[in-house]
Amino acid sequence: MQKFKSFKLSLNKKIPLDKFLEKALYEPEIGYYNKKNPFGKDGDFVTSPTISNLFSEILAIWIISFWEKFEKPKIFNIVELGPGDGSLTKILVQTFKKFPELNKSVKIFLYEKSNLLKNIQKKKIKNKKVKWIKNFHSIKKGPVIFFGNEFFDALPIKQFIVNKKKFLEKHYVVNKKGLMETYHKASPTDISVLKTFDVLKNQSFIEYPKLGFIELNKIVKKITSLSGGVLLIDYGYLKPFNGNTLQTVMKNKKVNIKNLYDYVGKADISYLVNFNLLKEFFKKKNLKVKNIVTQKFFLETMGIMERARIVEKKMNDQQKKDMYLRLKRLLHRDSMGELFKVILAYNYKKNNFLGFD
Numbered sequence: 001m002q003k004f005k006s007f008k009l010s011l012n013k014k015i016p017l018d019k020f021l022e023k024a025l026y027e028p029e030i031g032y033y034n035k036k037n038p039f040g041k042d043g044d045f046v047t048s049p050t051i052s053n054l055f056s057e058i059l060a061i062w063i064i065s066f067w068e069k070f071e072k073p074k075i076f077n078i079v080e081l082g083p084g085d086g087s088l089t090k091i092l093v094q095t096f097k098k099f100p101e102l103n104k105s106v107k108i109f110l111y112e113k114s115n116l117l118k119n120i121q122k123k124k125i126k127n128k129k130v131k132w133i134k135n136f137h138s139i140k141k142g143p144v145i146f147f148g149n150e151f152f153d154a155l156p157i158k159q160f161i162v163n164k165k166k167f168l169e170k171h172y173v174v175n176k177k178g179l180m181e182t183y184h185k186a187s188p189t190d191i192s193v194l195k196t197f198d199v200l201k202n203q204s205f206i207e208y209p210k211l212g213f214i215e216l217n218k219i220v221k222k223i224t225s226l227s228g229g230v231l232l233i234d235y236g237y238l239k240p241f242n243g244n245t246l247q248t249v250m251k252n253k254k255v256n257i258k259n260l261y262d263y264v265g266k267a268d269i270s271y272l273v274n275f276n277l278l279k280e281f282f283k284k285k286n287l288k289v290k291n292i293v294t295q296k297f298f299l300e301t302m303g304i305m306e307r308a309r310i311v312e313k314k315m316n317d318q319q320k321k322d323m324y325l326r327l328k329r330l331l332h333r334d335s336m337g338e339l340f341k342v343i344l345a346y347n348y349k350k351n352n353f354l355g356f357d
């Protein structure tokens with residue numbers, strides 16, 4: 001066994017890309033999400049809940065509207081997937097207090113893999129209503145809404161080259177020269193699953209979120225048995241994209257991906273979500289799916305500008321300027337407004353959920 005940089009890989013033993021990313025991002029004490037707090041101005045990237053509280057307030061309002069559509073059940077479960085530094089749920093808890101009937105019914109669960117982030121969340125959200133869970137077994141009664149901002153793009157993916165109907169999977173291997181990228185025959189199980197997706201037909205390069213789908217399978221099971229939905233917001237695309245979307249971000253800048261190993265534990269590695277693949281996945285599982293919308297459409301339809309005009313009344317000029325600059329970042333089409341998309345899959349008799357067309 002050779003100790004290569006920050007985590008161990010046996011010499012000449014190949015490891016698939018997703019297993020490599022899993023170690024790079026989540027290995028205890030070494031993986032990126034277990035080593036440092038990546039969020040905020042001293043971190044590596046900012047996400048919508050850390051840009052503006054208005055984002056989280058709008059999510060709170062959306063969740064309340066979802067609860068109303070379910071005819072205000074007495075037990076209503078909400079699960080934040082990958083809560084990061086806890087900014088979003090902190091605002092949810094504050095907002096829900098203004099809605100006593102909902103607040104009495106709601107059970108809040110946080111699903112977080114990183115122990116370091118879990119501790120940060122626990123310090124930020126000191127509220128007895130909020131419970132941290134490792135699986136969804138304790139959610140037994142009442143509808144459930146799962147939601148995640150930039151959750152899915154943080155789950156490791158597999159990559160394949162398809163050439164003359166042959167599927168080759170990307171691996172890494174450590175040899176005397178260092179870390180090398182190699183391609184090997186894909187497993188028959190993966191090939192047969194890939195072939196079932198219309199969205200992946202005719203692609204010569206495929207990104208497949210196998211671990212992401214394992215997570216979603218657990219979520220779909222709960223939604224199917226209890227009713228409810230899953231709302232995912234992520235950086236992703238709708239038009240077919242036939243290439244590598246892995247990106248490495250450090251200090252708010254993209255860094256060269258060629259030397260991935262140099263960035264293990266130091267940079268975030270994510271990918272762009274193929275939203276039509278997600279949609280096809282949910283439909284295969286017999287969930288209904290709303291038309292995918294942009295973050296701009298979702299937030300504006302939910303009234304973020306109206307909310308801003310109420311909030312600004314208590315602000316001085318500098319605070320107002322700052323708030324609108326942050327809103328611009330969330331909504332502008334060249335920043336997050338159109339790059340980020342929102343998908344809702346659900347199991348319920350009604351279809352008219354707010355925020356979608």
Ligand SMILES: C[S@@+](CC[C@H](N)C(=O)[O-])C[C@H]1O[C@@H](n2cnc3c(N)ncnc32)[C@H](O)[C@@H]1O
Nearest residue numbers: 033047082083084111112113114149150151154
């Ligand atoms: C890119 S961060 C997004 C954080 C936060 N939602 C935000 O918008 O600021 C991804 C989050 O998902 C968590 N995560 C990744 N894989 C996970 C898994 N399999 N189970 C639970 N949490 C996971 C990470 O630790 C982190 O909190």
